[in-house]
Amino acid sequence: MDSPGPLTSTPSSQFDIVLTVNGASHRLAVDAQTTLLDALRDRLHLTGTKRGCDLGQCGACTVLLDGRRINACLMLAVMAQGRSITTIEGIAEDGALHPMQEAFVEHDAFQCGYCTPGQIMSAIGLLTESRETDDATIREHMSGNICRCGAYTNIVAAVRDAASRGA
Amino acid sequence: MLPFSYAAAPDTDTAMRMVGADTNAAFIAGGTDMLQLLQEAVIAPRHLVDINALPFVGVRFDQGSSRIGALTRLSDVADDPGIRQHFPLLAQALLETASPQVRNMATVGGNLLQRTRCLYFRDATVPCNKRRPGSGCPAQDGLNRINAILGGSEQCIAAYPGDMAVALLALDAVLVVQNAQGERRMSLDDLYRLPGETPQHETALRSGELITAVLLPPNTAAANSHYLKLRDRASFEWALVSVAAALQMDGSQVRRARVAAGGVGTTPWRLPRVEDALHGRELTADLARQAGELAGDGATPRTGNAFKVPMLQRAVERALVTAGGLA
Numbered sequence: 001m002d003s004p005g006p007l008t009s010t011p012s013s014q015f016d017i018v019l020t021v022n023g024a025s026h027r028l029a030v031d032a033q034t035t036l037l038d039a040l041r042d043r044l045h046l047t048g049t050k051r052g053c054d055l056g057q058c059g060a061c062t063v064l065l066d067g068r069r070i071n072a073c074l075m076l077a078v079m080a081q082g083r084s085i086t087t088i089e090g091i092a093e094d095g096a097l098h099p100m101q102e103a104f105v106e107h108d109a110f111q112c113g114y115c116t117p118g119q120i121m122s123a124i125g126l127l128t129e130s131r132e133t134d135d136a137t138i139r140e141h142m143s144g145n146i147c148r149c150g151a152y153t154n155i156v157a158a159v160r161d162a163a164s165r166g167a
Numbered sequence: 168m169l170p171f172s173y174a175a176a177p178d179t180d181t182a183m184r185m186v187g188a189d190t191n192a193a194f195i196a197g198g199t200d201m202l203q204l205l206q207e208a209v210i211a212p213r214h215l216v217d218i219n220a221l222p223f224v225g226v227r228f229d230q231g232s233s234r235i236g237a238l239t240r241l242s243d244v245a246d247d248p249g250i251r252q253h254f255p256l257l258a259q260a261l262l263e264t265a266s267p268q269v270r271n272m273a274t275v276g277g278n279l280l281q282r283t284r285c286l287y288f289r290d291a292t293v294p295c296n297k298r299r300p301g302s303g304c305p306a307q308d309g310l311n312r313i314n315a316i317l318g319g320s321e322q323c324i325a326a327y328p329g330d331m332a333v334a335l336l337a338l339d340a341v342l343v344v345q346n347a348q349g350e351r352r353m354s355l356d357d358l359y360r361l362p363g364e365t366p367q368h369e370t371a372l373r374s375g376e377l378i379t380a381v382l383l384p385p386n387t388a389a390a391n392s393h394y395l396k397l398r399d400r401a402s403f404e405w406a407l408v409s410v411a412a413a414l415q416m417d418g419s420q421v422r423r424a425r426v427a428a429g430g431v432g433t434t435p436w437r438l439p440r441v442e443d444a445l446h447g448r449e450l451t452a453d454l455a456r457q458a459g460e461l462a463g464d465g466a467t468p469r470t471g472n473a474f475k476v477p478m479l480q481r482a483v484e485r486a487l488v489t490a491g492g493l494a
Contacts, residue, residue, distance in 0.1 A: 011173065011174040031170070033170060035202070062268055068242075076195075076198065079175075122268065142267075
């Protein structure tokens, strides 16, 4: 796959971009308004990342961008070229669940499951940020992820557990 | 979303030229407010100019003062060890801003320039003098719980919603602004305009100008500063009322005070009468209460937010007590 050329400084509304998602390169044609979330779900059919609000207020669309957690709905796909994106589909290795996924299962940290991919990606991002891992800090630093089913208690337990195991 | 074209500016001159020449063009950096405004059709720029390649990233220190590049992500400022040590008020305000995901993308410059959360501004289907000049202000006697009690006019009572700007006011921040002629500096105080008769003009920036850095003079209040944010939820929620208090103390005596409020003004709001009541005085619980009372001077409560006046007064009192070590 050719590496992407430099982004044009000539205004355009259609772009051929290469998105690097979970280590794989994908070439796709997008218009300027296509968000990263749109591209992941509708174009690449990676539907693990969910659309909850499209306004950056719920966190269901949380992915990692160069290892840092962001809201995919708040980024234009054309601005994600050249960056490395990790989604929920990309964290299990050789069929083995990521430790954070395991912790969510063990602690029953979801009901309907809709917010769960975003919760897991956000929690993985949190643990790379070198923060304290007491419950109050976990709650505060997971506040970008809303759970309508109210699974917060178990989500905190899962994150605490994963942190203690060095996930 | 309404259609627009996009271009990534390779350098500052190109960026300024593209936006300066076209009133339908706008800068995009972190995009965390821009994407919301686009999704809800609050604004409709025809051209977006991406400025992320410009060299305005990083936090530098020089003999106690700091220079923060305007493209630095909020989380990088909040987690910077030098900022945490020398400007804890700023780090504290940032950690109470938005969510971790938003902070990882949002930039300092974009955060300063964020638009109001007024319900009518953000609803493209209703009148709004800021969004559509001359169409009216339904907030005046409408759903105005989150609107301003200071600095409003008959045309507009939209509150400035940000936290970082309030803390920066209390830290005497100066902005570096670049334009086609070169560079100019302005005190953060001078960036924001009151709505008056022209609420669509929110800042003193001219078309195409770019904020490139925030300068902070050496902080004499690091040991006695506090950011207090009062809101409906414990996190990831805008301020109903917030207060930044920065005190330079000599024992229990206040040598110098800077106090600013958020959530209550149409711009980030300095409270000079509160500051003047503190200078040279011994900080006691009584003085904090008296100073807090002064914060309500000139406030105009709205039909839906009269609670903000006593809340502001008590928040100032509480912030002073905490900053002063009396808590």
